[in-house]
Amino acid sequence: MVRISIERVFFRLVLGMGIMVSSSGLVHAGDPEAGKAKSVVCAACHGIDGNSVNPLWPNLAGQHAPYLSKQMRAFRSGERKDPVMSPMAAPLSDEDIDDLSAFYASRKPK
Template identity: 60%
Template sequence: MAAGDAEKGKAKSATCAACHGAKGISMIPMYPNLAGQKEQYLVLQLKAFRDGQRKNMQMGPMASSLSDDDIDNLAAYYAGLNPAG
């Protein structure tokens, strides 16, 4: 069972869509697809970007303002998407 609220995650995902695609499938090869990723993996990665444990010029600033609830909700949303589009 998802820890986050996928509907809230969907509402929060507009910024993510610029690089990772509206449905979590990136049209830009250098950005990973998020659709269908394991929820806990997404949580860990977003927290690592937010907390500075993982460095990335684009993701650091994007994740810096996310709360734990935001991260849980985004992870639930993307984990629930079909990776085939």
């Protein structure tokens, strides 16, 4: 009979979940300060702090970084199409997207 301790089972479970999350693209380690510098173009529609003054454009402030990153990657790849956002996302690297996402996630929604 094989005996496995609770600690060992728990460790394997946590390790497995970590691998699944990181391989699914849900872990993003963007730099909010770098994102702030890169957000100058975004501010025209989404506001300086991610709070849009126009109801046509969504607020980005306070959104979850993984959600924002996923949407920007979808615009960039063409999976999600928008005549304004698709060309804006096209030149962005993964690092740019993660930095922007981290910046907007760190902003307070109004």
